[in-house]
Amino acid sequence: MGAWLNEPLTWGSALxxxxxxxxxxxxxxxxxxxxxxxxRKVIGWMQLRIGPNRVGPFGLLQTVADIFKLLxxxxxxxxxxxxxxxxxxPALAFIPSFTVLAVIPYTExxxxxxxxVGLLYYVALSGITTLAMVLGGWASNNKYAxxxxxRSAAQMISYEVPxxxxxxxxxxxxxSLNLRDIVAAQGGGWFWSWNLFPQIIGFIVFYIAAVSExxxxxxxxxxxxxxxxxxYHVEYSGFRFAFFMLAEYVYVYAxxxxxxxLFLGGWHAPAPFLDFVPGIIWFLLKFAFIxxxxxxxxxxxxxxxxxxxxxxxxxxxxxxxLLNVFLTALYLELxxx
Amino acid sequence: MIRTxxxxxxxGPQHPSTHGVFRIVVKLDGEVITEATPVMGYLHxxxxxxAESLNFTQIIPYTDRMDYVxxxxxxxxxxxxxxxxxxxxxxxxxxxxxxxVMELQRVASHLVWxxxxxxxxxxxxxxxxxxxxxxxxxxLFNELCGARLTYNYMRVGGVKWDAPPGWMxxxxxxxxxxxxxxxxxxxxxxxxxxxxxxxxxxxxxxxxTAIDHGLSGANLRCTGVRWDLRRDEPYSLYxxxxxxxxxxxxxxxxxxxxxxxxxxxxxxxxLKQAVEQFPSDxxxxxxxxxxxxxxxxxxxxxxxxxRGEIGCHIVSKGKxxxxxxxxxxxxxxxxxxxxKLLVGETMTNLITILxxxxxxxxxxxx
Numbered sequence: 001m002g003a004w005l006n007e008p009l010t011w012g013s014a015l016x017x018x019x020x021x022x023x024x025x026x027x028x029x030x031x032x033x034x035x036x037x038x039x040r041k042v043i044g045w046m047q048l049r050i051g052p053n054r055v056g057p058f059g060l061l062q063t064v065a066d067i068f069k070l071l072x073x074x075x076x077x078x079x080x081x082x083x084x085x086x087x088x089x090p091a092l093a094f095i096p097s098f099t100v101l102a103v104i105p106y107t108e109x110x111x112x113x114x115x116x117v118g119l120l121y122y123v124a125l126s127g128i129t130t131l132a133m134v135l136g137g138w139a140s141n142n143k144y145a146x147x148x149x150x151r152s153a154a155q156m157i158s159y160e161v162p163x164x165x166x167x168x169x170x171x172x173x174x175x176s177l178n179l180r181d182i183v184a185a186q187g188g189g190w191f192w193s194w195n196l197f198p199q200i201i202g203f204i205v206f207y208i209a210a211v212s213e214x215x216x217x218x219x220x221x222x223x224x225x226x227x228x229x230x231x232y233h234v235e236y237s238g239f240r241f242a243f244f245m246l247a248e249y250v251y252v253y254a255x256x257x258x259x260x261x262l263f264l265g266g267w268h269a270p271a272p273f274l275d276f277v278p279g280i281i282w283f284l285l286k287f288a289f290i291x292x293x294x295x296x297x298x299x300x301x302x303x304x305x306x307x308x309x310x311x312x313x314x315x316x317x318x319x320x321x322l323l324n325v326f327l328t329a330l331y332l333e334l335x336x337x
Numbered sequence: 338m339i340r341t342x343x344x345x346x347x348x349g350p351q352h353p354s355t356h357g358v359f360r361i362v363v364k365l366d367g368e369v370i371t372e373a374t375p376v377m378g379y380l381h382x383x384x385x386x387x388a389e390s391l392n393f394t395q396i397i398p399y400t401d402r403m404d405y406v407x408x409x410x411x412x413x414x415x416x417x418x419x420x421x422x423x424x425x426x427x428x429x430x431x432x433x434x435x436x437x438v439m440e441l442q443r444v445a446s447h448l449v450w451x452x453x454x455x456x457x458x459x460x461x462x463x464x465x466x467x468x469x470x471x472x473x474x475x476x477l478f479n480e481l482c483g484a485r486l487t488y489n490y491m492r493v494g495g496v497k498w499d500a501p502p503g504w505m506x507x508x509x510x511x512x513x514x515x516x517x518x519x520x521x522x523x524x525x526x527x528x529x530x531x532x533x534x535x536x537x538x539x540x541x542x543x544x545x546t547a548i549d550h551g552l553s554g555a556n557l558r559c560t561g562v563r564w565d566l567r568r569d570e571p572y573s574l575y576x577x578x579x580x581x582x583x584x585x586x587x588x589x590x591x592x593x594x595x596x597x598x599x600x601x602x603x604x605x606x607x608l609k610q611a612v613e614q615f616p617s618d619x620x621x622x623x624x625x626x627x628x629x630x631x632x633x634x635x636x637x638x639x640x641x642x643x644r645g646e647i648g649c650h651i652v653s654k655g656k657x658x659x660x661x662x663x664x665x666x667x668x669x670x671x672x673x674x675x676x677k678l679l680v681g682e683t684m685t686n687l688i689t690i691l692x693x694x695x696x697x698x699x700x701x702x703x
Binding site for chain 1: 344346352353354368455458459460461462465466469525526529531532534535683684685686687688
């Protein structure tokens with residue numbers, strides 16, 4: 001894939017890029033389908049339930065059936081909703097979630113865009129989805145949806161900041177914003193050369209802020225079903241609702257991949273003698289573990305309160321992230337330079 | 338200039354956290370509540386009026402449907418009132434069975450509360466764990482009287498069914514099982530930082546306020562008032578058993594949580610003693626006239642239900658039907674403090690406080 005990107009754009013290479021993107025879209029949709037299945041199974045087992053097991057062998061087609069059901073459902077728009085914004089919001093939520101995936105490198109060879117500001121690109125685009133939640137919440141003309149949308153705006157502002165600052169340490173260490181270079185800088189031997197260990201503070205802040213960005217338990221305030229019924233998507237039905245869900249799961253994919261790339265050494269094996277295993281396998285293993293940990297957290301924790309969320313973001317995560325930047329810079333100045 | 342206005346929000350009657358069809362109209366300033374008005378009556382079935390044209394045995398199933406999470410104690414308060422009026426003797430075995438089912442019911446009821454409360458706070462798993470353990474009790478009841486929720490088990494003068502062979506052993510096995518599970522609950526939830534941050538200091542009131550509002554049960558005991566009718570006005574066989582009445586000190590949601598969990602432990606303690614002392618044989622029905630006609634007069638009896646003090650006031654004119662029947666429902670009375678607690682709280686705390694009071698809408702609306 002990398003080879004194609006560096007060639008001049010011709011009709012031929014444009015076609016190949018288009019085909020690759022389509023394949024990639026299908027892979028991600030497949031991921032979403034089975035991430036939902038995986039989540040329902042994992043949480044089901046944690047909660048003494050069985051999870052889906054009726055549609056298809058072992059319930060493997062359950063999500064397909066669910067999506068099909070959403071497709072054929074009546075598409076309702078509240079009478080006094082702002083129709084234009086109401087229709088735009090789901091698409092606006094979904095498009096950036098997909099666009100951010102372009103910069104993630106899977107192996108040395110397999111990546112879709114070799115952007116030298118890859119990390120910045122990711123962070124900038126992922127913020128747009130929150131705009132869609134606010135829009136959707138506002139346009140629904142529903143009070144619960146409005147509260148959900150407002151919460152999601154406040155949450156995004158509070159957690160985007162520590163999220164970005166927590167990865168500054170990684171950028172300092174590898175000296176690049178390009179995600180491929182960041183992974184390359186973590187290579188060379190054992191797992192302790194991954195950013196996870198030198199950047200453990202950064203990792204913890206990043207992880208908490210990422211869970212919050214994903215709007216998942218314990219930070220699922222915008223859709224807190226026991227308080228706001230369903231939050232910003234309370235009025236959405238059918239495929240518009242599916243788009244919000246899709247965006248949410250694509251972000252799970254994106255954040256898990258990003259965590260793998262930034263902190264877990266991407267495609268690098270944990271030990272030199274394990275190098276014979278293809279890099280993509282290592283990537284997928286680390287990736288699957290991060291996804292699993294997100295589900296695990298969901299089955300364990302209660303939800304935080306909205307004011308506690310704010311104080312955690314501004315009073316704890318932000319100073320800790322700044323401290324991490326300071327320590328990393330100090331280390332680089334004193335020992336590396 | 339930005340124009341701001343208050344948001345009038347209808348929470349319920351179809352809201353997932355109002356535990357049924359309860360409704361609160363709140364005025365919100367941002368997310369802060371400036372005024373809250375509870376609206377009730379969506380589940381009103383006129384039980385008390387209906388009872389006036391039914392004889393006492395026929396009223397028992399109606400009491401099942403009042404506090405449907407704790408039907409056994411409701412059964413008891415009615416038959417206890419009639420027995421008190423008529424001065425009936427209840428055989429020892431029947432009284433033991435009643436006490437055992439009431440304490441099992443208290444455990445089951447608190448488990449439902451524990452699970453749904455955690456669900457309100459946003460943790461999903463505890464709900465399913467609580468229902469797993471409640472299921473054992475429900476199965477025991479099912480074996481005893483053939484119903485899982487509305488038991489219609491007690492009768493004036495005794496109980497309808499004797500315990501089937503082996504039933505008491507199952508109760509005996511359940512006690513250590515539940516004690517172990519309670520430790521598990523504590524490990525999973527009671528020390529969780531997020532959980533503590535959510536409920537500590539929320540919905541706080543002092544003992545005087547609680548008494549002024551007529552609160553009872555865990556809602557009263559969380560303020561430090563040691564008042565439990567099982568201990569202070571022993572009915573049934575409670576004077577025979579040793580148990581503590583747990584109290585809190587701060588009167589917040591966290592104390593209510595701890596008091597309820599401790600009550601499960603104390604109920605298990607009572608059960609352990611009751612199962613040991615259970616008479617090996619005897620009647621389950623006392624000598625009761627064919628038609629139950631309480632003498633002319635009035636009686637008020639009260640017992641400790643899982644939600645607080647449940648009372649039954651019967652006015653009889655010597656007929657087979659009551660002239661007037663009135664239930665003092667703890668859910669309804671405990672709810673009276675809600676509007677006061679909610680002002681100045683956030684939308685999130687509304688759910689925490691409402692859940693902490695532990696209402697059953699069937700009982701609020703009766």
